[in-house]
């Protein structure tokens with residue numbers, strides 16, 4: 001489907017870390033962005049190409065109204081930890097069902113879906129399992145869909161980058177070192193690999209998917225250009241950030257697992273996160289580079305050096 005440059009695209013999760021980058025990219029592409037927001041901003045943005053609609057993905061009526069007149073939907077809503085108000089099943093499965101149904105009812109032509117690397121039926125983590133269930137709903141729908149499964153997404157304002165910056169500054173637990181979950185009795189073995197991708201590269205693909213028929217009915221795994229262990233990734237930040245270098249030390253998986261079973265207030269990780277960190281989170285980018293010619297994900301080292309200046313580090 002070739003979308004008209006003036007098309008309006010609804011973005012669920014448009015107020016979040018990835019969502020803000022996607023909205024910027026939509027505007028650069030000449031489209032109108034409509035953001036579904038649980039909390040409306042105090043004042044409408046100056047840019048007339050952005051509008052906010054009050055809504056919640058768990059309230060189907062608000063979704064259908066927000067989608068009126070839209071040519072496409074980019075569905076980003078998701079959570080990394082459950083809250084008293086929202087379970088993984090609600091935020092991933094129920095929400096996707098509601099968004100798909102509203103898109104059909106509103107006659108929306110194009111649907112781009114945010115999943116996650118590692119989503120699969122028999123995953124250990126609930127996060128991955130519910131992401132997989134949501135994918136099944138998307139694939140069974142009559143909409144013209146594309147699914148992306150990114151690994152770890154980094155960028156200024158992202159939860160991961162913010163946490164690493166705080167570790168480096170000694171302002172977040174464990175305060176005295178930058179931690180990763182490691183194998184062995186003392187956690188000294190870096191056993192798993194990651195492939196961090198820059199948030200603006202993710203946004204580029206979500207918007208380019210609206211423009212290419214090749215991406216219709218495709219599921220893409222998505223990562224950056226570098227596969228590395230957790231300590232190697234932390235070392236990139238350690239080198240780029242101003243101030244004294246921090247030690248990078250492993251917390252044994254056995255200890256992290258035990259702690260997450262009886263979580264104390266303030267424990268900065270949960271059981272799902274420990275289980276996910278215990279798996280490789282890497283992928284093959286060949287399908288992406290085939291269908292999105294010219295797409296070159298940026299290296300972690302280069303992009304961290306660039307954006308670290310802009311976040312006015314501590």
Ligand SMILES: NC(=O)c1ccc[n+]([C@@H]2O[C@H](COP(=O)([O-])OP(=O)(O)OC[C@H]3O[C@@H](n4cnc5c(N)ncnc54)[C@H](OP(=O)(O)O)[C@@H]3O)[C@@H](O)[C@H]2O)c1
Pocket residue numbers: 012013014015016017018019036037038039055056057058076077078079080091114115116117149150151152153154158160
């Ligand atoms: N960050 C990563 O490393 C990563 C990696 C792979 C996949 N993903 C996926 O990417 C997506 C976006 O992640 P993110 O890092 O941008 O997260 P985020 O910053 O926490 O953003 C989440 C967004 O979802 C919205 N939201 C949550 N529940 C909602 C509801 N019931 N109704 C309407 N909006 C709701 C939030 O709105 P409020 O502003 O009202 O809170 C926010 O805009 C998620 O699906 C996540 O699973 C992220």
